Amino acid sequence: MDTWAPIADIAAAVNDGKTTASENVEKALQNIEDKAEFKAIISLTADRARKRAKQIDEHVKSGKPAGRLAGVPFIAKDNFLTFGGETTAASNILKGFNAPYQSTAVENLEAEGAICVAKANLDAFAHGSSTENSDFFTTLNPHDKTRVPGGSSGGSAAAVVLGMAPFALGSDTGGSIRLPASFTGCVGYKPTYGLVSRSGVVAMASSLDCIGPFARTVSDAAIVLDVMSGKDPLDSTTIERSKNSYTDLELDVEGKTIGIIKEYMGEGLEPEVRKLIDAGVEKLKNAGAVIKEVSLPSLPLALAVYYIICPAEVSSNLSRYDGQRFGYSDLDAKTLEESYEMSREKGFGREAKRRIMIGTYVLSSGYYDAYYKKAQTVRTKLINEFSAAFKEVDFLLGPTAPSTAFKIGENVDDPLKMYLIDIMTVAANLVGVPSISVPCGMVEGLPVGLQLMAAQTCDRELLSLAKAFEELNV
Amino acid sequence: MSDYITTIGIECHVQLKTKTKLFAAVDNDARGAEPNTLISHICLGLPGALPVLNDKAVELASRAAFALNTKPQPFSKFDRKHYFYPDLPMGYQITQFEEPVVLGGHVDIVVNGEQKRIGITRAHLEADAGKSTHPAGTDYSLVDLNRAGTPLLEIVSEPDMHSSAEARAFAHELYLLMKYAGVGDADLYHGNMRFDVNVSVSKDPNVLGTRSETKNLNSFKSVEKAVEYEVKRQIEVLEEGGEVVQETRGWDDTKLATFSQRTKEDAHDYRYFPDPDLPPIELDQAFIDSVEKSMNMLPAEYRTQFAGLGIDPKVVEDIVNVPETAQLVARILETSGGEHAKRIAFWTVQKTDDNSDDAQAAEPDVKVDDKNLVKLSELVSANKLSSTAAKEVLKEMQKTNGDPEAIATAKNLIQESNEDELAKIVAEILAANEKAAEDVKNGEMKAIGFLVGQVMKASQGKANPGIVQQIIKKQLNI
Numbered sequence: 019m020d021t022w023a024p025i026a027d028i029a030a031a032v033n034d035g036k037t038t039a040s041e042n043v044e045k046a047l048q049n050i051e052d053k054a055e056f057k058a059i060i061s062l063t064a065d066r067a068r069k070r071a072k073q074i075d076e077h078v079k080s081g082k083p084a085g086r087l088a089g090v091p092f093i094a095k096d097n098f099l100t101f102g103g104e105t106t107a108a109s110n111i112l113k114g115f116n117a118p119y120q121s122t123a124v125e126n127l128e129a130e131g132a133i134c135v136a137k138a139n140l141d142a143f144a145h146g147s148s149t150e151n152s153d154f155f156t157t158l159n160p161h162d163k164t165r166v167p168g169g170s171s172g173g174s175a176a177a178v179v180l181g182m183a184p185f186a187l188g189s190d191t192g193g194s195i196r197l198p199a200s201f202t203g204c205v206g207y208k209p210t211y212g213l214v215s216r217s218g219v220v221a222m223a224s225s226l227d228c229i230g231p232f233a234r235t236v237s238d239a240a241i242v243l244d245v246m247s248g249k250d251p252l253d254s255t256t257i258e259r260s261k262n263s264y265t266d267l268e269l270d271v272e273g274k275t276i277g278i279i280k281e282y283m284g285e286g287l288e289p290e291v292r293k294l295i296d297a298g299v300e301k302l303k304n305a306g307a308v309i310k311e312v313s314l315p316s317l318p319l320a321l322a323v324y325y326i327i328c329p330a331e332v333s334s335n336l337s338r339y340d341g342q343r344f345g346y347s348d349l350d351a352k353t354l355e356e357s358y359e360m361s362r363e364k365g366f367g368r369e370a371k372r373r374i375m376i377g378t379y380v381l382s383s384g385y386y387d388a389y390y391k392k393a394q395t396v397r398t399k400l401i402n403e404f405s406a407a408f409k410e411v412d413f414l415l416g417p418t419a420p421s422t423a424f425k426i427g428e429n430v431d432d433p434l435k436m437y438l439i440d441i442m443t444v445a446a447n448l449v450g451v452p453s454i455s456v457p458c459g460m461v462e463g464l465p466v467g468l469q470l471m472a473a474q475t476c477d478r479e480l481l482s483l484a485k486a487f488e489e490l491n492v
Numbered sequence: 493m494s495d496y497i498t499t500i501g502i503e504c505h506v507q508l509k510t511k512t513k514l515f516a517a518v519d520n521d522a523r524g525a526e527p528n529t530l531i532s533h534i535c536l537g538l539p540g541a542l543p544v545l546n547d548k549a550v551e552l553a554s555r556a557a558f559a560l561n562t563k564p565q566p567f568s569k570f571d572r573k574h575y576f577y578p579d580l581p582m583g584y585q586i587t588q589f590e591e592p593v594v595l596g597g598h599v600d601i602v603v604n605g606e607q608k609r610i611g612i613t614r615a616h617l618e619a620d621a622g623k624s625t626h627p628a629g630t631d632y633s634l635v636d637l638n639r640a641g642t643p644l645l646e647i648v649s650e651p652d653m654h655s656s657a658e659a660r661a662f663a664h665e666l667y668l669l670m671k672y673a674g675v676g677d678a679d680l681y682h683g684n685m686r687f688d689v690n691v692s693v694s695k696d697p698n699v700l701g702t703r704s705e706t707k708n709l710n711s712f713k714s715v716e717k718a719v720e721y722e723v724k725r726q727i728e729v730l731e732e733g734g735e736v737v738q739e740t741r742g743w744d745d746t747k748l749a750t751f752s753q754r755t756k757e758d759a760h761d762y763r764y765f766p767d768p769d770l771p772p773i774e775l776d777q778a779f780i781d782s783v784e785k786s787m788n789m790l791p792a793e794y795r796t797q798f799a800g801l802g803i804d805p806k807v808v809e810d811i812v813n814v815p816e817t818a819q820l821v822a823r824i825l826e827t828s829g830g831e832h833a834k835r836i837a838f839w840t841v842q843k844t845d846d847n848s849d850d851a852q853a854a855e856p857d858v859k860v861d862d863k864n865l866v867k868l869s870e871l872v873s874a875n876k877l878s879s880t881a882a883k884e885v886l887k888e889m890q891k892t893n894g895d896p897e898a899i900a901t902a903k904n905l906i907q908e909s910n911e912d913e914l915a916k917i918v919a920e921i922l923a924a925n926e927k928a929a930e931d932v933k934n935g936e937m938k939a940i941g942f943l944v945g946q947v948m949k950a951s952q953g954k955a956n957p958g959i960v961q962q963i964i965k966k967q968l969n970i
Contacts, residue, residue, distance in 0.1 A: 099540045119533050218540040225768035254544050254771055331768055334572055337583020338537040358576055381763035
């Protein structure tokens, strides 16, 4: 199969008239078709993609450049609202929903000439770590079809690794970009909370949701971030972006202090994964980085805190799927009450219902203080511990996940075991810091991801270190 | 029955006068708009839609704080209140539960000549829901989301009122305060202001009775009548040995009666929690100071000012009831002094003398210049116009905003006050009516009326009757 050049080169070739956007779109659509067996894709936006490609090609022909991502095809997780097809969030309740507006992230990419060609599979409403909670089908791991690609953005990760497009978009609420990046062997980037607008992305847990790219290299991820990021008048939780380009990366690690997260390196970590992480650390050390061990004592509580705050927000955010205005509505309902009950009963899958139940419970009067409030208190403690740690070190380092990709079906009957897979990723969401998963090696033919974190708004520094590691790890 | 103590607290929703909705850049004025035309993805609660706070609403809430004799809170935040209903698109209402923008404050009212202070517990910002209608005889309901997202300020009073008259006075004063402060149009007819009254009765002054809450009252009269009805109903229940149920009640404006809507057992668990889509509202001192500086004069200040002019308290209330009138009178007072202010105040109040307190504030079609009003008043002061003629001129001025002297001249209403001129006419009339003159001299004062009338006739109605009388007396040496 034909693979892709670096994103900057693809765009340059289109702007220079050496290739066309149309050729790129056809290539992406062909690759998607060739790899259909992996079930990474829910739907194509082919008609609109071809139309846009034609416009871009005409634009270039008329002598005007078509942007930094001119004619670069991409795939959006199907919880991004896009034109050109349905947006389902892989849920039955949103099946048939045609978005009347687009997510800001997609709008920003399109403004620089990028072209969305397809919508990728996910765990319905991004609830899960394997895509097995998709109401439609499970995506297969590109390295082993009996295994999951990780989740919830499993379709996006697999699509990039399978070469369907040079990059894909994901959302990361507790690891949903980094985990599948680790399981499939690509770069997955979760920016500082608020750096990329959430407007037009189906909300999971608003205080945790981050939008980010999947790509084959850190440089490709950086250019996508650079185009997507910035304050958005449609999302009041967005922050000002850095004045420097996120593609302007500093590769020297000499003297940079990296803290190895003690709590992530102990019990529960597969020995073979640990060996690869240790080897990665050694390479950074040899390049001149100062390595320290850092302990964040509240880290073992992060998963518990996450599984209170996340379902609380989920239960609230999913209230709007009520069968009254859009999406699935049970027409057999005889009363309003029945319409709500039956539409939601049939429209939501098991995991969505589980989270609605948990979330409703922890927000109920009488339980609010014991669960939600207490969880927020611990969250604040975590934030303080991370702030303290980032006074000591420039970066934190650990594995992205305790293991490599697990077998399809292995964890479906044990939600708790499934939740434990996120144990190393949720903290970055609770604290709001940027975090990246970069490929670090293979264990028995399966990829392992190395996770790096930096202090809030230090996205450029984090991408720099990740790129330096990527080059050291070749 | 009279040994029961009534306790009343009022919650009031004021629709804020913003151009756009609380969390969406969509027109906020739904009057006359086709259903579901003033909506966006945010009002519809579409997937991925996020609320963005309208700063103007925060400014108006801050104005309300000053009108309620307090200051806005430097830190407040939004919470989500969850319940399912078709006119609530997101399945939750965005409101301020834990930390509202206004805490404390008070409103002073006067009932039966006595001033009373009613405490304000809090006031918070929230987004209104849409409007549901249930057409009779059909098996469907209709939802109009034009109103969904309209900014409201909910003002909650302390349970400091103890009679229906106090409740009405509080509601009315709150209405004036919101109007004067420019917080809302407070147009009761269009539901810009809605009151919920909490009423309980108890024989023990230290123990409150169980309360009922009558919701969605949209006139001062209905506030008063609903309280009266509830007090009577609750006392009857207690006298018959029953118990008052804590419940929400509705108001039937034709039967003038409340009716049960839902009891405490049906109460929702709203599962409030901080809205993660909205950063907290943080107001710095400079902003709070600038709002305070920009506050208009409030009713209480006008009352003090007008009472100082010796205007009757009833008339003062009539003036204050219409902010434009109060502002006009105050302006005249400042530019042209008390005499003109007082006279113009009377004219303006008489113009709107159909101003029962539930009526719409009558706005003049043509705004008459302050200058022209003062000119008109000066004509009266100079005895050039009678007060009756002045009203006639004013009527014309309200149509055209023309110059009063020109109008009066055109209408031939200018009085002849030139004593030399008048003296000539009087001399002629006295000469021609010797009998009447003789009668007056002999103390038959009735006859003076006849003589004045003759002079008026001779002057074609332009003579100032007061001056004519004086000249007649002078010429007859009485």
